[in-house]
Amino acid sequence: MPLPELLDRLVSLVFPQRCLLCDSLVEHDDFLCEKCALVTVGKISLDTPSRIAGLMAVVEYTDNARGLVLDAKKGDNPRLYTFLAIEIERLIARHWGDAHFDLIAPIPTTQGRRKARGFNQTELIAAPLGKRCGIPVQADLLTRAESSKTQHELSEDARRENAFASYRLSRPELADSKTVLLIDDLITTGYTMSACAACLLTGGATAVYAIAIGYRQRLM
Numbered sequence: 001m002p003l004p005e006l007l008d009r010l011v012s013l014v015f016p017q018r019c020l021l022c023d024s025l026v027e028h029d030d031f032l033c034e035k036c037a038l039v040t041v042g043k044i045s046l047d048t049p050s051r052i053a054g055l056m057a058v059v060e061y062t063d064n065a066r067g068l069v070l071d072a073k074k075g076d077n078p079r080l081y082t083f084l085a086i087e088i089e090r091l092i093a094r095h096w097g098d099a100h101f102d103l104i105a106p107i108p109t110t111q112g113r114r115k116a117r118g119f120n121q122t123e124l125i126a127a128p129l130g131k132r133c134g135i136p137v138q139a140d141l142l143t144r145a146e147s148s149k150t151q152h153e154l155s156e157d158a159r160r161e162n163a164f165a166s167y168r169l170s171r172p173e174l175a176d177s178k179t180v181l182l183i184d185d186l187i188t189t190g191y192t193m194s195a196c197a198a199c200l201l202t203g204g205a206t207a208v209y210a211i212a213i214g215y216r217q218r219l220m
Contacts, residue, residue, distance in 0.1 A: 108139075141170065167199050
């Protein structure tokens with residue numbers, strides 16, 4: 001047995017791994033227990049007018065899977081981000097196998113919120129994905145205005161106005177003639193993704209794809 005694997009197994013004896021969905025004990029190299037098979041959403045289509053070439057989500061924001069999205073916001077579980085990177089990589093291979101991404105752009109937060117939290121969860125999600133896929137992660141490609149409000153606090157009409165007023169392309173030279181993959185933790189209306197895609201495409205990007213960890217369907 002290779003030394004790294006042996007050390008990993010020894011650590012798991014002292015700190016046993018748990019299922020990311022139900023918290024039951026699992027084998028050292030497993031992320032989910034046998035009962036918690038993950039049902040991925042894959043490609044989604046929204047009524048929101050958008051120039052996004054493709055849009056996907058890993059899980060629907062319901063039941064146990066909701067915990068994945070909430071835990072991803074906490075910033076304290078590298079194992080979760082590794083798992084999400086694996087799932088996103090699988091979805092990309094399954095649905096966008098012909099696409100070639102030049103950059104990964106995490107959806108930005110305000111500097112104030114980043115300072116208060118100490119991190120931006122979308123960057124933590126993007127980092128292991130970029131490493132697995134060999135795609136550069138450009139965390140400063142987009143910026144978010146300090147005055148922007150949190151989307152979930154707003155009505156749907158206000159969400160669109162807030163999203164399109166909040167985001168800016170700060171490094172247009174990096175987006176020029178590039179295919180960009182946007183990463184976010186949760187998508188509901190799609191306005192945030194659409195606003196960021198508009199910034200990138202106006203700045204010269206060739207195409208923009210987008211993936212979120214969770215997808216919450218709007219109630220009509």
